[in-house]
Amino acid sequence: MTEKVRVHEIAKELGIASKDVVKKASDMGIDVKSANSSVTMQEAEGLMNYIMSGELAQASKPETKTSAKPISDTQKEEKTPEKETKKDKIEAPKVDEQKSIEKNVQVSETQKTQNKEKIEVKELTQEAVKKEAKEEENKTSLNIIEPKKLQIKKSGLKIVKKKKPKQEEKSDESYNMPARQKTAVSSYGKISADVLEELAKKKKTKQSSGAKKQEQGVKIDIFGGSLAEVSMDMDDQVVLLDLNATERKEIVPEEPRKPKVPKPVGRNANKKAAPKGRKVARDKRKKYTKDKSEDVVVTHVEIPEDIRVYEFAEKINRPISDVIKVLFSLGLMMTKNDFLGSDEIEILSEEFGVEVTIVDPKDAFNYEEDMAETIDENATKRPPVITIMGHVDHGKTSLLDAIRKAKVTEDEAGGITQHIGAYTIEQHGEAITFIDTPGHAAFSQMRQRGTDVTDIIVIVVAADDGVKPQTDEVIKLAKESEAPVIVALNKMDKESANPDMVKGQMAERGLNPVDWGGDIEFIPVSAKTGMGIDDLLENILLTAEVLELKANENAMAKAAVVESSLEKGRGAVATVIVQNGTLKVGDYVVCGSAYGRIKALIDENKKQIKSLKPSHTAVVVGLNEVPSSGEIMMAMKSDKEAKEYAQKRHEYDRNKELSHSTKSTLEDMTSMIAEGNLKSLKVVLKTDVHGSLEAIKSSLNELRNEEVKINIISSGVGGITENDVELVANSENCVLLGFNVRPTGSVKALAKQKNVDIRTYSIIYQLLDDMTGMLTGMMAPKFTEENTGQAEVRDTFKSPKGMVAGCVVVDGKLVRGGLVRVIRNGVVVHEGELTSLKRFKDDVEEIGNGYECGVMIKGYDDVIVGDVIETFKKIEQKVSL
Numbered sequence: 001m002t003e004k005v006r007v008h009e010i011a012k013e014l015g016i017a018s019k020d021v022v023k024k025a026s027d028m029g030i031d032v033k034s035a036n037s038s039v040t041m042q043e044a045e046g047l048m049n050y051i052m053s054g055e056l057a058q059a060s061k062p063e064t065k066t067s068a069k070p071i072s073d074t075q076k077e078e079k080t081p082e083k084e085t086k087k088d089k090i091e092a093p094k095v096d097e098q099k100s101i102e103k104n105v106q107v108s109e110t111q112k113t114q115n116k117e118k119i120e121v122k123e124l125t126q127e128a129v130k131k132e133a134k135e136e137e138n139k140t141s142l143n144i145i146e147p148k149k150l151q152i153k154k155s156g157l158k159i160v161k162k163k164k165p166k167q168e169e170k171s172d173e174s175y176n177m178p179a180r181q182k183t184a185v186s187s188y189g190k191i192s193a194d195v196l197e198e199l200a201k202k203k204k205t206k207q208s209s210g211a212k213k214q215e216q217g218v219k220i221d222i223f224g225g226s227l228a229e230v231s232m233d234m235d236d237q238v239v240l241l242d243l244n245a246t247e248r249k250e251i252v253p254e255e256p257r258k259p260k261v262p263k264p265v266g267r268n269a270n271k272k273a274a275p276k277g278r279k280v281a282r283d284k285r286k287k288y289t290k291d292k293s294e295d296v297v298v299t300h301v302e303i304p305e306d307i308r309v310y311e312f313a314e315k316i317n318r319p320i321s322d323v324i325k326v327l328f329s330l331g332l333m334m335t336k337n338d339f340l341g342s343d344e345i346e347i348l349s350e351e352f353g354v355e356v357t358i359v360d361p362k363d364a365f366n367y368e369e370d371m372a373e374t375i376d377e378n379a380t381k382r383p384p385v386i387t388i389m390g391h392v393d394h395g396k397t398s399l400l401d402a403i404r405k406a407k408v409t410e411d412e413a414g415g416i417t418q419h420i421g422a423y424t425i426e427q428h429g430e431a432i433t434f435i436d437t438p439g440h441a442a443f444s445q446m447r448q449r450g451t452d453v454t455d456i457i458v459i460v461v462a463a464d465d466g467v468k469p470q471t472d473e474v475i476k477l478a479k480e481s482e483a484p485v486i487v488a489l490n491k492m493d494k495e496s497a498n499p500d501m502v503k504g505q506m507a508e509r510g511l512n513p514v515d516w517g518g519d520i521e522f523i524p525v526s527a528k529t530g531m532g533i534d535d536l537l538e539n540i541l542l543t544a545e546v547l548e549l550k551a552n553e554n555a556m557a558k559a560a561v562v563e564s565s566l567e568k569g570r571g572a573v574a575t576v577i578v579q580n581g582t583l584k585v586g587d588y589v590v591c592g593s594a595y596g597r598i599k600a601l602i603d604e605n606k607k608q609i610k611s612l613k614p615s616h617t618a619v620v621v622g623l624n625e626v627p628s629s630g631e632i633m634m635a636m637k638s639d640k641e642a643k644e645y646a647q648k649r650h651e652y653d654r655n656k657e658l659s660h661s662t663k664s665t666l667e668d669m670t671s672m673i674a675e676g677n678l679k680s681l682k683v684v685l686k687t688d689v690h691g692s693l694e695a696i697k698s699s700l701n702e703l704r705n706e707e708v709k710i711n712i713i714s715s716g717v718g719g720i721t722e723n724d725v726e727l728v729a730n731s732e733n734c735v736l737l738g739f740n741v742r743p744t745g746s747v748k749a750l751a752k753q754k755n756v757d758i759r760t761y762s763i764i765y766q767l768l769d770d771m772t773g774m775l776t777g778m779m780a781p782k783f784t785e786e787n788t789g790q791a792e793v794r795d796t797f798k799s800p801k802g803m804v805a806g807c808v809v810v811d812g813k814l815v816r817g818g819l820v821r822v823i824r825n826g827v828v829v830h831e832g833e834l835t836s837l838k839r840f841k842d843d844v845e846e847i848g849n850g851y852e853c854g855v856m857i858k859g860y861d862d863v864i865v866g867d868v869i870e871t872f873k874k875i876e877q878k879v880s881l
């Protein structure tokens with residue numbers, strides 16, 4: 001049986017990557033494909049030689065030569081039972097020792113060393129020499145020496161080879177050098193496997209002496225035993241070589257010491273004979289083992305977006321200190337628990353030569369992908385989903401009303417659309433679903449989500465008003481979403497309507513009208529009169545036709561949440577648009593960390609329906625918690641499955657929050673220093689629906705400058721509770737805000753008792769205005785300085801009231817009642833108040849350019865001739881955010 005060794009073992013042995021070994025192997029023409037591929041020991045040795053020496057020819061030579069001798073070895077081996085082969089391996093090291101011993105003994109005859117360690121090693125080797133001598137007497141086939149390769153490593157080393165018996169030579173096909181020589185020792189100085197086997201076979205009979213030899217710490221079990229020891233062997237070889245050069249003679253004198261070494265009793269008996277040699281060997285092995293772990297070169301890692309310094313170090317298999325050092329050298333003071341930003345990860349990956357892939361741990365339980373169904377042949381046409389966007393008051397809601405023939409605008413607080421609403425209408429028997437996105441800037445986040453499910457975007461532009469900032473924003477969103485765009489030129493009933501102006505403005509922004517040779521349809525409409533509505537709908541259907549929108553009604557349902565809230569009596573509800581499949585009452589669904597069984601589906605007309613087909617919209621009742629808008633809802637086969645996904649997601653969200661809370665703590669430390677005296681207005685916020693909560697939160701967070709900011713200490717969907725009141729009462733500088741929610745009896749009473757001011761709103765911009773006002777009130781007044789003029793001091797004289805500076809006004813005018821500063825050689829030496837300003841003996845309010853005057857400064861008598869006196873005023877400025 002031929003012993004085999006795997007590529008990764010060779011790689012480990014050499015401390016290099018498996019792929020490099022694979023590459024080298026293929027260079028040599030050995031057929032290996034991966035780290036798990038195995039090669040014969042012959043090939044392995046050749047391969048190792050090649051890798052170590054880098055010389056293919058040399059490496060391969062031994063292979064060919066070994067063929068002769070090894071063949072005979074193998075034949076012998078074949079005769080011996082497997083057990084023997086194992087023994088051979090154990091005994092193999094002895095052979096190596098013998099070789100080195102031979103070398104040492106011979107070399108040591110010429111030189112001496114005083115190095116104690118080396119002497120000790122020699123003691124061991126001498127023991128081995130003796131053993132070998134015996135062996136050689138008994139068996140003649142143990143003549144193994146590797147000369148040349150060893151010499152390459154250690155200069156000045158002379159190794160006396162023993163000639164092989166002629167018989168063996170006959171079988172050797174190589175002519176350049178004795179086969180033994182070549183096969184016996186690898187570039188490591190190790191004996192080839194064949195020879196080892198042969199030796200082992202011979203030594204089999206000498207088991208007792210074998211134990212002694214082991215003590216020398218020179219184990220050679222090239223491929224079958226511990227790889228660490230093989231490497232150790234390499235190290236030993238190095239030591240021996242050094243000894244050769246310097247300590248040959250000492251080996252002999254040390255021999256008598258042998259008996260001095262007391263033999264340990266019991267289980268350590270075998271180990272004792274070569275204690276020092278063993279020690280050396282152990283040390284080396286330890287060292288090797290350590291190196292081995294460090295040497296595992298990581299070239300590619302997958303890491304989550306949020307990763308701490310120590311986690312990164314672990315991933316790339318480097319000491320934390322190394323990572324911190326690199327960060328430090330970049331001026332980044334980070335501790336091992338700090339999170340790495342994307343920039344830092346990039347730098348570190350370059351620095352350590354590691355390719356980094358950032359993975360989303362959510363992928364592990366991404367039900368959207370798990371359940372993703374390609375649109376198959378069963379897919380049929382589905383209605384388009386349209387998002388109407390545009391600048392505030394350009395008529396989005398009115399247009400949708402005109403389409404739906406229903407009045408929504410009148411019910412809306414403040415006349416502004418507050419929430420995303422989704423409705424399906426029919427035009428000539430074909431369904432079209434509209435998402436009504438709110439116009440206020442605060443809702444841009446929701447609007448962006450709205451575009452995710454959108455097939456076609458209708459941008460409403462009032463023909464009398466033209467392109468406005470939010471129109472630009474919408475154009476940007478539309479471009480990003482890559483959905484086709486139709487422009488509705490609204491308010492065409494107005495006399496001031498100027499469609500060409502709008503077309504021009506839109507064309508400037510890359511939206512070229514079809515009638516101008518572009519590809520964007522501009523449809524003139526009037527939400528007021530209903531003009532052009534049909535045309536708009538026809539265009540929508542036409543565009544949808546081109547898009548060939550399809551979905552499989554029979555697939556497991558997938559829907560997007562456009563709005564969600566907590567409703568009394570119904571619990572968590574979510575308005576969804578089905579993207580694929582059919583959502584049915586009774587379906588088990590998962591939606592982010594929310595899950596449940598659909599109890600009811602309520603359409604836009606508040607009617608209960610049994611199922612919801614692709615592109616249709618309804619309110620879903622039955623979730624265990626309120627999902628976020630933009631979340632994907634998927635139907636699951638069972639309650640268990642839905643729950644599992646939701647729980648995994650919940651866990652993920654929680655961990656993420658926790659990890660970020662640590663992160664923010666660390667960041668806070670720096671920001672606390674940076675922000676120093678930053679004043680914050682604490683806010684507790686309650687809203688009726690999720691969408692508003694997010695929109696208001698993000699708008700409030702934007703209300704800040706370098707002096708003041710808003711700190712939302714608590715927020716949530718639902719009514720104002722006593723807890724909210726308590727929280728505000730216990731916090732300094734804190735307000736309680738309610739949006740579309742109002743405090744009830746007990747809460748109101750508690751608020752009164754605790755003196756908590758609850759502010760409720762139903763229009764977002766009013767809430768934001770109020771907060772802006774409050775923040776502004778917290779800001780310190782700002783002053784600007786107005787310089788009035790300067791005068792040069794020409795003389796000074798004392799008066800009973802203090803020093804008077806006689807000056808001539810050289811620039812502007814000096815004024816009374818303001819502040820004054822004294823400038824000497826361009827440097828301000830004093831700043832204070834002006835006590836008196838006189839022209840001759842009269843007090844004056846101001847002195848003009850070119851006139852002389854007498855000036856007295858409060859508490860300052862050190863004015864000297866040549867000083868410049870400047871008067872200035874501080875003017876308070878209105879502060880704003």
Ligand SMILES: Nc1nc2c(ncn2[C@@H]2O[C@H](COP(=O)(O)OP(=O)(O)OP(=O)(O)O)[C@@H](O)[C@H]2O)c(=O)[nH]1
Nearest residue numbers: 392393394395396397398416417439491526527528
């Ligand atoms: N004359 C005229 N007025 C219109 C037309 N469409 C809308 N309006 C008026 O323009 C104003 C704003 O209309 P909305 O539909 O509320 O505009 P919106 O874009 O939905 O506004 P937000 O909901 O605040 O985003 C209302 O007073 C409408 O009556 C139109 O075609 N002609």
